[in-house]
Amino acid sequence: MGHTWDFATILQNWPVLWVGIKGTVFIFVITVVLGLGGGLVVGVARYAKSPFLSWPARAFVEVFRNTPVLVQIIWFFYAFPILTGIETDPFLAAVLGISLNTMAFSAEIYRAGIQSIDRGQWEAGKAIGMTYNQTLRRIILPVAVKRVLPALTNRGIEVFKMSTLASVVGYVETLNQAKLIADLNYNPIESYTAVALIFFVVLFPVVQGTYVLERMLRKGD
Amino acid sequence: MSEILRIENLHKSFDDLEVLKGIDLTVQSGETVVILGSSGSGKSTMLRCVNFMESPTNGKIYLNGDLIGTERNGKMTYKEAELCTLRSRIGMVFQHFNLFPHMTVLENVLEGQVIVLGRAKMEARDKAMAQLERVGLAEKAFEYPSRLSGGQKQRVAIARALAMDPEVMLFDEVTSALDPELVGEVLKTMRQLAEEGMTMLCVTHELGFAYHVANRVLFLNEGIILEQGEPQSILKNPDTNRMREFLDGHSLFKLPD
Known part of the structure; x- marks a missing residue:
């Protein structure tokens, strides 16, 4: 025991870490948009009356919800190119794994939100002559999405942390760069502590923000 | 007066349960028809079939002379x-107003008006304000x-x-979810509409409203129209025992005159 902390080597390598942070933010933005946006489409399909929509959506959700993201990323990197002939790179494999998984989880959140809306709202839209799609878009979704916003922000926070899994296939992000620094400077304790600190410093204020958001939403009801 | 709505041989079943067993009804333009009946008699289902909130199992509906739908092999x-x-x-x-909570009145x-009828924003706005004025809620x-309040919500609806x-207005127990104190303002609005010549079909338990406002009262029982007539006669002297029982049930605890 008795480790002497030395963060000097971390600070010296800050440009290396900074490249990683930019990689983390980049993949986060892509996957959170694809994941939460695509999840809305899957969630609506999951709720649809037509089995041609709801069954594929359900199959999709179950496959991606019940397999580990880490395995999905590795699979998209090593297995997918051989099976389909479509080339992937670390970035693409990680984006596929993380966003498809997020789509599956958020689809269930959206579906729960849609289901929580009183049937009378559907009836009111229908009674003034709106189509199913018009009622869904104008009446049901605005209220449903607002209702599940706290659950969605939670998902977003998960996605941000999940981005570290991309390092397993060699995508350049924070954890990957920290590993590089650790290998070169023999300071794994400081390197990985730095990664944890960076994530905490970014996420802590965001999480506080979601509490405020939740309170504001509750007041609006 | 001219015919605006005609229902011919309307049947509606939910799975094995036959709720409507052949309803025939012709409504004249400007008429106010009140539909009475105990719960389960099919009165709400009948109303909901008129605008296809429920699709009829059998039968035809004409609006302004036009048959709704296409007949194929009967x-x-x-x-x-x-x-x-x-x-x-x-x-x-509706009974529970069903206003859109994320939108202002x-x-x-x-x-x-905008989404379904495609009206221009300004025209729709003028129209909306005029209608809110009409129900006394422009402010x-x-x-x-x-x-x-509940009464205000219902007037917005x-x-x-x-x-x-x-061309026709359907009212499905619109005062049943209201505090007794608030029932009056909604009924007053409906009465005003009736007097202005709106064609109205009202499912309600308000016998007083039926008596004073309706041109015709229908009594539904077990999926058929058991009796119909002018409110002054049918509500005072019904032909059938079933309707007399129904009316007696409503005046069981009436205040003495």
Whole structure:
């Protein structure tokens, strides 16, 4: 025991870490948009009356919800190119794994939100002559999405942390760069502590923000 | 007066349960028809079949002389687009108001006009304000529904339906969810509409409203129209024992005169 902390080597390598942070933010933005946006489409399909929509959506959700993201990323990197002939790179494999998984989880959140809306709202839209799609878009979704916003922000926070899994296939992000620094400077304790600190410093204020958001939403009801 | 709505041999079943067993009804333009009946008699289902909130199992519905749907081999088929157009021509007000909570009162009344009828914003706005004026709620235009009383919500719901320039209005127990104190303002609004010549079909338990406002009262029992007639005679001297029982049940605890 008795480790002497030395963060000097971390600070010296800050440009290396900074490249990683930019990689983390980049993949986060892509996957959170694809994941939460695509999840809305899957969630609506999951709720649809037509089995041609709801069954594929359900199959999709179950496959991606019940397999580990880490395995999905590795699979998209090593297995997918051989099976389909479509080339992937670390970035693409990680984006596929993380966003498809997020789509599956958020689809269930959206579906729960849609289901929580009183049937009378559907009836009111229908009674003034709106189509199913018009009622869904104008009446049901605005209220449903607002209702599940706290659950969605939670998902977003998960996605941000999940981005570290991309390092397993060699995508350049924070954890990957920290590993590089650790290998070169023999300071794994400081390197990985730095990664944890960076994530905490970014996420802590965001999480506080979601509490405020939740309170504001509750007041609006 | 001219015919505006005709229902022929209307049947409706939910799985094995036959709720409507052949309803025939012709409504004249400007008429106010009140539909009475105990719960389970099929009165709400009948109303909901008129604008295809429920699709009839059998039978035909004509609005302004036009048959709704297409007849093929003795069976009616309906296109969703045709039904949407039909619904936009018939106003409906519900027991639980069903206002859109994320929209202001004004936006509630604008929604159908703009999205369904494709009216220009300015025209729709003038129309909406005029209808809110009509139900006495113009000053609440920029409030959200959650800030209104039950009676006010229901009057907004009426304005929302009226803004579509409906040919017929359907009222489905619109005062049943209201505090007794608030029932009056809604009934007054409905009476005013009736006097202005709106064609109205009202499912209600308000016998007083039926007596004073209706041109005709129907009594539904077990899926058929058991009796119908002018309110003054049918409510005082019903022909059938079943309807007498029904009316007695309503006046069991009446205040003495």
